Amino acid sequence: MKPAPFDYAAPDSLAEALSLAAAHGSDGKLLAGGQSLIPAMNFRLLQPAILIDLNRITGLGGIERTASGGLRMGAMTRQAQVERDARVAQFAPLLAEAMPQIAHPQIRNRGTIGGSMVHADPAAELPVVAVALDAVFEVASQHGRRRIEAKAFFQSLFMVDVAPDEILAAIEFPAWPTNSGWAFVEVARRRGDYALAGVAAVVTLDGGGKCRHARLVYLNLGDGPVDAQVAAGLLQNESLTPDAIEAAANHAAAHEIDPTGNIHASADFQRHLARVLTRRALTTAAARATHFPS
Amino acid sequence: MMHTVKLTVNGKEYERQVEPRLLLSDFIRHELGLTGTHVGCEHGVCGACTILFDGQAVRSCLLLAVQAHGHELGTVEGLADSAGHLHPLQMAFWEAHGLQCGFCTPGILMTLIPFMAENPAPNEMEIREALSGNLCRCTGYQHIVDAVRLATATESLTR
Structure with a gap:
């Protein structure tokens, strides 16, 4: 539970950090907040030859x-x-x-x-x-x-x-689109744990209250963020009724996500969560788009 | 290669030579002898090693000692004025039975110090959210929440 030995550099400028990164290539690792990197090093899943600490560089935050x-x-x-x-x-x-x-x-x-x-x-x-x-x-x-x-x-x-x-x-x-609502929902076993599943929803309404554009992106249900474009496309030019939301949720959960399951949730359960969370997220996003038009 | 770490802990200056791989939690315990900071999981889950880093609650097991060079740290040893005069938050934990074995307590106290400065009158949900990153296996959290409520009530009365 202690990191393997490594060299350490804490450059003051981005230029210096870039020069170190170029010199060490894949032997080096950049240290930002360290909240994933240090645990991985404590477990010795990662053993970089050198850590390039970015925390002393001014102007990289804000x-x-x-x-x-x-x-x-x-x-x-x-x-x-x-x-x-x-x-x-x-x-x-x-x-x-x-x-x-x-x-x-x-x-x-x-x-x-x-x-x-x-x-x-x-x-x-x-x-x-x-x-x-x-x-x-x-x-x-x-x-x-x-x-x-x-x-x-x-x-x-x-x-x-x-x-x-x-x-x-x-x-x-980019600038927040007008007539748009949003929701970010996830399910974790305990507050703050890695989520078993989650989804970000953004919907943009037209002047008549129909959905002009929708976005559904999933967390922990594939190799990276899963952008369910077909499910989101089903909502285009539709009123965001419970039936329309249900259809999009079902499509995304059945066809677009790729859950692998883990010790805490089977792939079937993750699909179930995706369906339920999509329903909740789209319902919330639709209500917010109506109530907070700009 | 050894690196110089010069820092302030609980208002006192220290200077040591350290290997880069030394975790800040181990530096505080083994190099400075401040063993009030406890080490639990060493991967950022349990919260036992929580300290103040420039006034903010952080996991000392997820920082390297070299990163603390030039910074100001606070540990549980800095809370009480003297052995006979506990910090009001510590008094509240005593009064409300906010600890049993006490292993998680230093981390919980150091989590709560900046939280209470920012939220002088928190509700129960806010308290539970603030404590979400600290595991306790004894008390079931109810007494800990009670202790925070007591501490915040006491502090607002004395202000």
């Missing part, structure tokens, strides 16, 4: 409004800061609703938004929110920066589109 009305967050922004920021509640309410469901307060005090994204645990909340909101990831290297859309960023189990010589610098959430 939240700001973008010119287009969205939110830009530095990768090292602590989850507790995201949770408490009034602008997040206003301009990215789905993210605000997901935040308190991430582990425990002590974990969120250290855990960072970027660290959780790059870790890409299929049971994590933040990647699901990023896909549901079409977030954009800005990755830095010694050769400059590139931007990656959320659905391309998450590649597979614990795999994201970040090379060993790159560092995630920021995440941008």
Whole structure:
């Protein structure tokens, strides 16, 4: 339960960190909040030759409004800061609703938004929110920066589109769409445990109250965030009646998720949870879209 | 390679040479001799090792000692003014029977200090949410919740 030996560097600047990352490649690991990395090292599941600690770099954290009305967050922004920021509640309410469901307060005090994204645990909340909101990831290297859309960023189990010589610098959430409602719901055995299943729902209504656009993204029901586009498409141009919601929930649970089951929940039970949670999420999202149009 | 860690714990300055792989929890217990911070699971689940890091509750088993260089820590030893004069939160735990074996108690107290500063009059749901990251296998939590309610009531009366 103690980490194997490793070297440690705590650069003061992103440029220095990028140079270290380029020099050490896949022998190095970046230390952000460490709330998943350190346990993995304590268990010796990971034995990096060197840890590059990003915590002494100034300017990698913080939240700001973008010119287009969205939110830009530095990768090292602590989850507790995201949770408490009034602008997040206003301009990215789905993210605000997901935040308190991430582990425990002590974990969120250290855990960072970027660290959780790059870790890409299929049971994590933040990647699901990023896909549901079409977030954009800005990755830095010694050769400059590139931007990656959320659905391309998450590649597979614990795999994201970040090379060993790159560092995630920021995440941008686009402006919140008008006439839109949201819900983030999950089921865990105990508060703060990894969820057995969860879903993020976003619905946008047209002037007549019908669904113009819907998004359903699932947590812990596949190799990464599961974007159920067919189920969400079933809702397009429909009124969000209980029957329409039921049909979408049934389709997603039967055909689009890929639960593997685990010691706490069989795959069948996970499908059941997906169905129930989708119903709840869409019902809540539809009501919020009606009551909070902007 | 050894690294220098210079930090403040409960207002007192310390300086030690450490290996990078030394966990902050082990540093506090074995290097500084402050054994009030307990070590349970070492993977961030039980909350027994919770301390204050620049005023915020964190798991000391999920931090490296080298990361604490230049920072200000608080442990359970810093709560009571003296051996005969407990912190009001500790008094409330005593009064309400908020502990049996006491293993989880230091972590719970250190979780609650910033929580109570931020929420001087929490309701039961808020208290339970605040305690969600701390496991206790003795009391069933009811007495712990009672202790927090007592502490928050007492503190608001004395203010």
